[in-house]
Amino acid sequence: MSANLTLLILIGILVACGVYLILERAVSKMLLGMILFGNAVNLLILTVGGRGGRPPIRGEAEHTGAETADPLAQAMVLTAIVITMGLAAFVLALAYRSYILTTTEDVQNDPEDVEVATRREGEDPER
Amino acid sequence: MSDLLPTLAPLPVLVPLLGAAGTLVFGRQPRIQRLVMLVLLAAVVVICALLLYLVDRDGTTALQVGGWGTPIGITLVVDRLSATMLLVSSIVLLAVSTYAAGQNIRDGDDRQPTSIYRPTYLVLTAGVSAAFLAGDLFNLFVGFEILLAASFVLLTVGATADRIRAGIAYVMVSMVSSLIFLTGIALAYAATGTLNLAQLAVRMGEVPNGIRMAVYAVLLVAFGIKAAVFPLSNWLPDSYPTAPAPVTAVFAGLLTKVGVYAIIRTHTLLFPDGGFDNILLVCGLLTMLIGIFGAIAQSDIRRLLSFTLVSHIGYMVFGIGLGSAAGLAGAVFYVAHHILVQTSLFLVVGLIERQAGSVSLRRLGGLAAASPLLAVLFLVPALNLGGIPPFSGFIGKVALLQAGAADGRVLAWVLVAGSVVTSLLTLYAVARVWSKAFWRPRTEAPEGHLTAAKPPTLVEDSTDVLYDERTDPGRMPLLMVLSTTALVVVGLCLTVFAGPILRIADRAATDLSDPAVYIGAVLGHSDADHPVASKGAK
Numbered sequence: 001m002s003a004n005l006t007l008l009i010l011i012g013i014l015v016a017c018g019v020y021l022i023l024e025r026a027v028s029k030m031l032l033g034m035i036l037f038g039n040a041v042n043l044l045i046l047t048v049g050g051r052g053g054r055p056p057i058r059g060e061a062e063h064t065g066a067e068t069a070d071p072l073a074q075a076m077v078l079t080a081i082v083i084t085m086g087l088a089a090f091v092l093a094l095a096y097r098s099y100i101l102t103t104t105e106d107v108q109n110d111p112e113d114v115e116v117a118t119r120r121e122g123e124d125p126e127r
Numbered sequence: 128m129s130d131l132l133p134t135l136a137p138l139p140v141l142v143p144l145l146g147a148a149g150t151l152v153f154g155r156q157p158r159i160q161r162l163v164m165l166v167l168l169a170a171v172v173v174i175c176a177l178l179l180y181l182v183d184r185d186g187t188t189a190l191q192v193g194g195w196g197t198p199i200g201i202t203l204v205v206d207r208l209s210a211t212m213l214l215v216s217s218i219v220l221l222a223v224s225t226y227a228a229g230q231n232i233r234d235g236d237d238r239q240p241t242s243i244y245r246p247t248y249l250v251l252t253a254g255v256s257a258a259f260l261a262g263d264l265f266n267l268f269v270g271f272e273i274l275l276a277a278s279f280v281l282l283t284v285g286a287t288a289d290r291i292r293a294g295i296a297y298v299m300v301s302m303v304s305s306l307i308f309l310t311g312i313a314l315a316y317a318a319t320g321t322l323n324l325a326q327l328a329v330r331m332g333e334v335p336n337g338i339r340m341a342v343y344a345v346l347l348v349a350f351g352i353k354a355a356v357f358p359l360s361n362w363l364p365d366s367y368p369t370a371p372a373p374v375t376a377v378f379a380g381l382l383t384k385v386g387v388y389a390i391i392r393t394h395t396l397l398f399p400d401g402g403f404d405n406i407l408l409v410c411g412l413l414t415m416l417i418g419i420f421g422a423i424a425q426s427d428i429r430r431l432l433s434f435t436l437v438s439h440i441g442y443m444v445f446g447i448g449l450g451s452a453a454g455l456a457g458a459v460f461y462v463a464h465h466i467l468v469q470t471s472l473f474l475v476v477g478l479i480e481r482q483a484g485s486v487s488l489r490r491l492g493g494l495a496a497a498s499p500l501l502a503v504l505f506l507v508p509a510l511n512l513g514g515i516p517p518f519s520g521f522i523g524k525v526a527l528l529q530a531g532a533a534d535g536r537v538l539a540w541v542l543v544a545g546s547v548v549t550s551l552l553t554l555y556a557v558a559r560v561w562s563k564a565f566w567r568p569r570t571e572a573p574e575g576h577l578t579a580a581k582p583p584t585l586v587e588d589s590t591d592v593l594y595d596e597r598t599d600p601g602r603m604p605l606l607m608v609l610s611t612t613a614l615v616v617v618g619l620c621l622t623v624f625a626g627p628i629l630r631i632a633d634r635a636a637t638d639l640s641d642p643a644v645y646i647g648a649v650l651g652h653s654d655a656d657h658p659v660a661s662k663g664a665k
Contacts, residue, residue, distance in 0.1 A: 022303065027295055034302050041309045048317030072199075073316070076265055080309055083272045087302055090279055094295055101288045107299075108292045110365040116424050 007047045013042035027095035027105045031088060038084040043075045050074030133190045134180045136203050138174045139213055139256035142167055147249040154242040161228050164245045164575060168221040171252065174278045175217045179210040183631060187638060187648035189262060189325075189496045195349045197323055197507035197650055202262030204324070204649060205450055207635035208459060209259045212388055215463045216259070220252050227373035229606025244284060251277035251377070258385045263323045264312050267389060271308065271353070275301050278382060281374045282366065289369045297366035310329040311345035318342060325649035328396045328642050336402075343398045347390065347407075354386025356444055357414035360437045364421065367436075368429040372477025375429065377434050380470030384462055387443045391458065394447055395639040407448030408538050415441030415549040422556045428476050431560065432469070435512065435553055439465055442549075446527050447540050449534050456636035457526035460629055464511075464519045467618040471508045474611040478504065478603050479564065483659055488560065492569035500608065502565050507615050508562065511622075513554035519621035524550060526629070 014036050021033025042053070049070035095105045146167040153160040182188060187206040191197070227244075261267040277433025279301070283294035316322055318338050319330040331339055348359070355363040363383070367375050394401075418438025425431040443465070446458025480486050482498055495502040510519040524546065531543040563572070623626060638644045 002368055022299070034299070034306070036301075037306050038309075041306055041313060044310065045316065048313050072322075076312070076316075079265075079269065080277065083269075083276075083305075087276065087279075087298070090276070091295075091298055091302075094283065094291060094298065095496040097283075097286050098288075098291045098295060101286075101291060107295050110293075112425070112427060112430055113369075119424075 004047055007043060011040045012041050025106045027091065027098060027107065031091045031095070035084065035088060042080055045073050045077050132185060132188045132205065135174055135178050136190045136205050136260065137192065139171055139217065140253050140260060143173055143249040143252040143256070147246040150246045150249060157230065157242065160245050164224055164249060165228065165247070168224055168252065172217045172221050175214040178205055179214045182207055182210040182274065189649040193455040197326060201321055203260045204645065204650055205260065206638055206645060207631060208391065211459065211463060211631060211635060212259050215466050216255055216381050218617060219466055220377065222610045223373050223377045223470065223474065224248060224319035225610035226607050229604045229610065230373065238512060243280065247277045247280045251281065255381055255385060259388060264315060264327065265322045268308055268312060272305060274382065274385065275305065278378060282370050293366045293369040295434060296362060300352060300362040300588065304349050307345060308349035311349055314342045314345060325646040328646055331397050333519055339398065340402050343402060346393055347403060350386045350389045353383065354390060354412050355383050355437050355440055357417055360414065363437055364430055364433040366434045368427065372473065372480065374471035377468045379473050381464045383436065383440055384466055387440065387462055391447055391639065395455065396642050396645055399642050401450045404448050404450050405538060407444055408542055411414040411441045411444035411448055412542055412545045414438065414444060415545055419549050419552040419556065423552065426488045428479065428560055428564065429486065432472055432476065434555060436469055438549060438553065442524065442527055443545060446530065446545060449530050449539065451530055451534060451635045452640040453530035453533060454527065455639050456632045457523060457530050459635050460526055461523040464621055465521045467614060467621065468508045468511045468520065471611060471614040471618055472512065472613060474614060475505045475508065478607060478611060481603050482512060488563045489574045490572055491564035492567045492572040504567065504611055504615055506561065508618055509630040511618060513557055514550045517622060519625060522622065522625045595625055613660055
C-alpha cells in the first residue's frame with residue numbers, strides 16, 4: 001500500500017491544532033479542537049483504507065482495476081462523521097446552557113476538589 | 128432448541144431500542160411509559176438469563192447479521208463472558224429503573240418535562256448490550272457511542288449549573304477517548320485490512336511486533352479512559368456525583384465495566400502474548416492505591432464511593448494483567464460482584480439523601496437509630512465491598528490473590544500486598560461513613576443543623592434549609608427500598624451460589640485464554656487464511 005504523504009502531513013497538523021485547542025478552557029474552543037481532531041481521524045481512516053480495486057465487499061482477490069475505492073473505510077468515516085456531528089450539536093447546547101447559567105462558558109474547577117486541596121494538613125475533613 | 132441462541136442474541140439490543148421508540152410515543156403518559164420500560168427491561172433480564180444458560184451449554188456462538196459473510200457483515204458473538212456481563216448488567220438496569228420509578232412516583236416528576244429520561248435510559252441499555260455483543264471493533268465503537276450519547280443526556284438532565292459543569296468535563300473526556308479509539312481502529316484496519324475481531328486475531332499474528340504493540344497501546348489508552356484506570360481516571364469522581372441517584376448508580380455499575388470488558392476482550396483475543404502485562408499490573412496497583420487514598424480524603428459519601436469505584440477497577444486490571452486463566456476468572460467474577468455491589472451502594476446513598484436530606488458526612492448523623500433498615504442496607508454491600516469473609520467481595524479477592532500468588536513474579540506479589548492494603552483501606556473508608564453517618568448523634572455533626580429540604584430530582588436542584596424546618600419528613604418510598612433490597616439480595620446470591628458462578632467464570636476464562644475458541648466460532652472452517660481457526664475448530 002502506498003500512503004499519500006500530503007494527507008499524512010495534513011493529518012499531523014490537524015491533530016496538533018486539535019489537541020492544542022482541546023487544552024483550552026473555553027468550551028467552544030475545545031469543541032473546535034475536537035472537530036479538528038475528529039476530521040484528522042476520519043482522514044486517517046480514508047488514507048489507510050484498503051488498496052484501490054480490492055474492495056472487501058467484492059472479495060479480496062486481484063480482479064478489478066484501480067477504479068473502485070474501499071467501501072468499508074467510506075462507511076466507517078460516514079458513521080464517525082455522523083456521530084461527531086451529533087455530539088458537537090450536544091456540546092454546543094451544553095456551552096449555551098453553561099453561558100446562560102454562569103455568564104461564562106469556561107470549564108470550572110470542581111468545588112469539592114478545590115475544598116480538599118485547600119484543606120490544611122492534619123485537618124479533620126469533618127470539621 | 129439449538130436455533131434459539133442465534134435468535135435470542137440480537138434481542139438485548141433490539142428490545143431496548145424498540146422500547147426507546149415506544150416510550151417516546153407515550154411521552155405524555157408517564158404511567159404507560161413507566162410500565163413499558165419496566166416490562167421491557169424485565170424481558171431483557173429473562174432473555175439474558177436464557178442466553179447465559181444456552182451459551183454455557185453450547186459454547187461460544189456467532190451470528191452473522193443479515194447473512195453476510197465474515198469480513199463484510201456485522202458479527203454478533205455471544206460467549207460465556209459476554210453472556211455473564213449481559214445478565215448482570217440487565218439485572219442492575221432493571222433494579223435501577225424500578226428505583227427511579229419509585230422516586231418519580233414519590234416526587235411527582237411525571238408532571239415535569241423529563242419524559243426524555245426513560246427513552247434515553249433504554250438507549251443506554253441498548254448501547255451497553257451492543258458493546259458486549261459486538262464481534263468487530265467498529266461495532267464496539269458504535270456500541271460505546273450509543274451508550275455515551277445516552278449517558279451525556281442522563282448526566283446533564285435537568286441542566287443545573289453543577290450538572291452542566293460536570294457534564295462538560297465528562298463529555299469532553301469521553302469524546303477524546305472515542306477519537307483515540309477511532310485512531311486505534313484506523314491503525315488496526317491499516318495493519319490488517321479487517322476489523323472483525325476473530326479475523327483481526329488471526330492476522331495480528333502476522334503483523335510485525337512493533338506495529339502490533341502500537342495498535343494495542345492506542346486501544347489500551349482509549350479503553351483505559353473509559354474504564355478509569357489510574358493515570359486516566361481523574362475525570363470520574365468529578366463527573367458522577369452530581370447526577371441524581373438512579374443515574375449515578377447505573378453509571379457506577381456499568382459504564383466503567385464496559386471499558387474493562389473491552390480491555391479483557393482485546394487483551395485475550397487480539398494481543399494474547401501479553402506485551403503490556405507489566406504496565407497493566409503497575410497501573411492496576413496505582414489505580415487501587417490512589418483511588419482509595421482519594422476516597423479517604425472525601426467528606427461527601429457519593430464522592431467517596433466514586434473514588435472506591437476507581438480503586439476497585441484496579442482489582443480487575445490486576446486479574447487481566449496476570450494473564451493466566453486463574454487471573455481472568457478472578458477478574459470476571461470480580462466484575463460481576465462489583466457491578467452489583469457498587470450499584471446497590473449508590474442506590475443506598477440515594478435513600479440516605481432522602482432520609483436525611485444530605486450526603487455530606489459533615490451533616491449526617493444518627494441514621495442507624497432513625498432507620499435500622501437503611502443501616503442494614505448500607506452495611507451489607509459496604510462490608511461486601513471491603514471484602515469481609517462470607518461475602519462475594521472476599522471470594523473474588525481471594526481468587527485474585529491466589530492467581531497472583533500462583534504467578535510468582537515479584538511484581539505479582541507486590542500487587543497481592545497492594546490489594547490487601549486496598550481492601551483494608553476500603554474497610555476503613557466505609558467504616559468511617561458508618562461511624563459518622565449512622566452511629567454518632569446528628570447533633571455532633573458540625574453542620575448537622577443544615578440539610579437539603581428535598582433530595583435533588585431529575586429537574587430541580589436542592590437548596591440548604593435548617594434541619595428543623597424540613598418540609599419533607601424523609602420517609603423512603605416503598606418501591607425504592609424494595610429495589611435496593613432486591614439488588615443487595617442479588618449481591619448476596621453471588622456469595623450463596625459462589626460455587627456455580629465461579630465455575631462459570633472459570634469456564635469463561637478458559638474460553639478467553641484460548642483465542643482459537645472464539646476464532647473458531649466466528650470463522651468456522653469457511654475461510655482459507657486461518658490456520659489458527661481450523662486448529663481451534665477441531
